[in-house]
Amino acid sequence: MKRATLRDIAQTLGVTVATVSRALKNYPDISPTTKQTVLATAERLHYSPHPLAVKLRQKAYKVVGVVVPDIVHPFFSDVISGIIDVVEAQGYHVLLSQSNESYEKEIMVTQMLLATGVDGLLVCLSNETVDVGHLRALQEYDLPVVLFDKISTGLDASTVVTNDFQGAYDAVTHLLEQGYTRVAHIKGPPHPENTRQRYAGYRAALAAYDLPFRAEYVAECHAVTHAEGAAFAQQFMALPEPPDALFSVTDSVAIGAMTALREAGWRVPQDMAVIGFSDWAVCQLVEPSVSSVAQPGYDIGRRASDLLLREIQQLRNEQPREHHHLVLDATIKVRKSSQRPAVG
Amino acid sequence: MKRATLRDIAQTLGVTVATVSRALKNYPDISPTTKQTVLATAERLHYSPHPLAVKLRQKAYKVVGVVVPDIVHPFFSDVISGIIDVVEAQGYHVLLSQSNESYEKEIMVTQMLLATGVDGLLVCLSNETVDVGHLRALQEYDLPVVLFDKISTGLDASTVVTNDFQGAYDAVTHLLEQGYTRVAHIKGPPHPENTRQRYAGYRAALAAYDLPFRAEYVAECHAVTHAEGAAFAQQFMALPEPPDALFSVTDSVAIGAMTALREAGWRVPQDMAVIGFSDWAVCQLVEPSVSSVAQPGYDIGRRASDLLLREIQQLRNEQPREHHHLVLDATIKVRKSSQRPAVG
DNA sequence: CACTGTTCCGAAATCGGTTACGGTACCGAT
DNA sequence: ATCGGTACCGTAACCGATTTCGGAACAGTG
Numbered sequence A, B: 001m002k003r004a005t006l007r008d009i010a011q012t013l014g015v016t017v018a019t020v021s022r023a024l025k026n027y028p029d030i031s032p033t034t035k036q037t038v039l040a041t042a043e044r045l046h047y048s049p050h051p052l053a054v055k056l057r058q059k060a061y062k063v064v065g066v067v068v069p070d071i072v073h074p075f076f077s078d079v080i081s082g083i084i085d086v087v088e089a090q091g092y093h094v095l096l097s098q099s100n101e102s103y104e105k106e107i108m109v110t111q112m113l114l115a116t117g118v119d120g121l122l123v124c125l126s127n128e129t130v131d132v133g134h135l136r137a138l139q140e141y142d143l144p145v146v147l148f149d150k151i152s153t154g155l156d157a158s159t160v161v162t163n164d165f166q167g168a169y170d171a172v173t174h175l176l177e178q179g180y181t182r183v184a185h186i187k188g189p190p191h192p193e194n195t196r197q198r199y200a201g202y203r204a205a206l207a208a209y210d211l212p213f214r215a216e217y218v219a220e221c222h223a224v225t226h227a228e229g230a231a232f233a234q235q236f237m238a239l240p241e242p243p244d245a246l247f248s249v250t251d252s253v254a255i256g257a258m259t260a261l262r263e264a265g266w267r268v269p270q271d272m273a274v275i276g277f278s279d280w281a282v283c284q285l286v287e288p289s290v291s292s293v294a295q296p297g298y299d300i301g302r303r304a305s306d307l308l309l310r311e312i313q314q315l316r317n318e319q320p321r322e323h324h325h326l327v328l329d330a331t332i333k334v335r336k337s338s339q340r341p342a343v344g
Numbered sequence C: 001c002a003c004t005g006t007t008c009c010g011a012a013a014t015c016g017g018t019t020a021c022g023g024t025a026c027c028g029a030t
Numbered sequence D: 001a002t003c004g005g006t007a008c009c010g011t012a013a014c015c016g017a018t019t020t021c022g023g024a025a026c027a028g029t030g
Helices: A006-013 A017-024 A032-044 A051-058 A074-089 A103-116 A133-140 A164-177 A193-208 A226-237 A251-263 A297-316 B006-013 B017-024 B032-044 B051-058 B074-089 B103-116 B133-140 B164-177 B193-208 B226-237 B251-263 B297-316
Strands: A063-068 A093-098 A120-123 A145-148 A158-162 A183-187 A218-220 A245-248 A273-275 A292-294 A325-328 A331-333 B063-068 B093-098 B120-123 B145-148 B158-162 B183-187 B218-220 B245-248 B273-275 B292-294 B325-328 B331-333
Touching (some): A063 A074, A063 A297, A074 A297, A093 A103, A145 A297, A158 A164, A158 A297, A164 A183, A164 A193, A164 A331, A183 A226, A183 A251, A218 A226, A226 A245, A226 A251, A245 A251, A251 A273, A297 A325, B006 B017, B006 B032, B103 B120, B103 B133, B120 B133, B120 B297, B133 B145, B145 B297, B158 B297, B164 B183, B164 B193, B164 B273, B183 B193, B226 B251, B251 B273, B297 B325
Parallel strands (some): A063 A093, A120 A145, A183 A245, B063 B120, B120 B145, B158 B325, B183 B218, B183 B245, B245 B273
Antiparallel strands (some): B292 B331
């Protein structure tokens, strides 16, 4: 069964396609009679306008491109879910690509999206990305770009990020309020802004409690794995004055540390409290359950989409485009791993 | 900066768009001279063909639609990742939608994808879906559809699924080989074929070892949650002759059961072995690490995409379309939770 | 010089819609 | 009878490419 076109309807009725088009779109100067018959035969032939023809004429793709480093990651799935919900409600669709944390692939993918045709782009930069010339090139083609999570100051674009500083600050403050005083931190790799902000939040919380910063209480991840967490935990336990709490840049590292602690006979949270970051589902499944800082992934997706769709509209109406920089709060989820049992 | 068109090039060179088009596409009857100048100015103007115009002419969207119940699910992220990798390598793109496990939403979403324009569809049915009339309607428009994971026999389409029967059979056999004899099973909801196959595999493995089927060793989930797993574990422990091993339909349920076991003072795997299904990342993070059956999500995505792209090609070449039904083996991942310690 | 055969390129149709513009028919008013 | 106005619909340009057909220019041959 072939797809019905305007001409099919026009020919069966003995009118022109223009008339049919107007009848279907409720134009004023169409007689009620012809409108009725057009609608009827359109219904009968299961007519629906050919998407490409409409889009070509309208110069609108009704599609937003999404580039994430890695789809198989709970945070990004959350973001994508938020994006889809907002964007589909506005009649747009989502074209999805991943960069696999590779700068090369990111360039390839953005080029492909440009070539395929999108009205705008939602991008989370890869960890490798420093230069954003490829995105600036897109902007020169009047293609709105909104960055989220991993952003860059080198681009004049709207951004939506988690408040990593505040999340870290709250997490460490929570530990300090529980009475822990020697809080260690396993940082992430030096480059991404996120992990730097978490580190900054850690130091700020210590400072707010007039606690000294102790370099031996800070370790720096590279692979950000379970194994690294375990290794650093052992390193901390071997210190002459070991820490009594740990704030980890990521949940997997935190859980790795907890495994090492348990194997060494340390109890969590009695001997060492642990709090992670990201609030993966696994935090609720392990024993003891792991406190963590939840990133508002779904909301990031929603807000970023809102901003992008607005910019697309502004471009279309030739209005000046505004850029916004949203910072969404993270919320700490307190579970067993950081709740100091009542003394006595 | 506006996008350069064929006409822009044609006008600056004083030729027609037809010449430019042919020069750019290496047609034979173009003089080397003009081909050179055309290529040069195309380069200079950063020309790239307008995707919509090409697609309209070619009657190809170069897009495949993907419908999954829930993006925020490690299995589906894996599948999507596989789809993207295959499809992008062939110059196609992925239009992503989710049904949220709702039959209504699934219909809406497939309609939207049809209206937006896709060359084919990769669909995992929602749990609610029984009738597949909405997909059959798509096929009548000559739109190839490939089902994966949650499939339906009511549709004449290629399918790609995990061998749930074999996965379950292997898992239970593994338990029996370890010397466990009283293997319990927590089933999933009755409707999805997957969970029925897992149940069948469980029973077949028991039968292969000449072990009796004991109804009190089988429980049926509804929400398929951590809490349900814990509740059923307590139920099993309260039996006069409790099981010594558990095969669970899903990892989260397995881990819930393990939590309840530990709280009751039962050791895993000494007092009860546990093996789950799906092999979520969390299995490697909890203590003891959880054995599980890994579903080949990434491969399912790849194979399903291969089938779909082939059907799209066949349709385009007016060749007869073939349907295939792939069943990909699951592989058991043996970890601590199911390895019986050497006795003595 | 006429005829045939290349070589290279333009004209125009096409994909399926949208829409500015113009024209016909019919009405009532002068 | 003429004019202005309205209701309705057709014509055609357009979006940006692809592709068939045919024609002009030129070279080679008898």
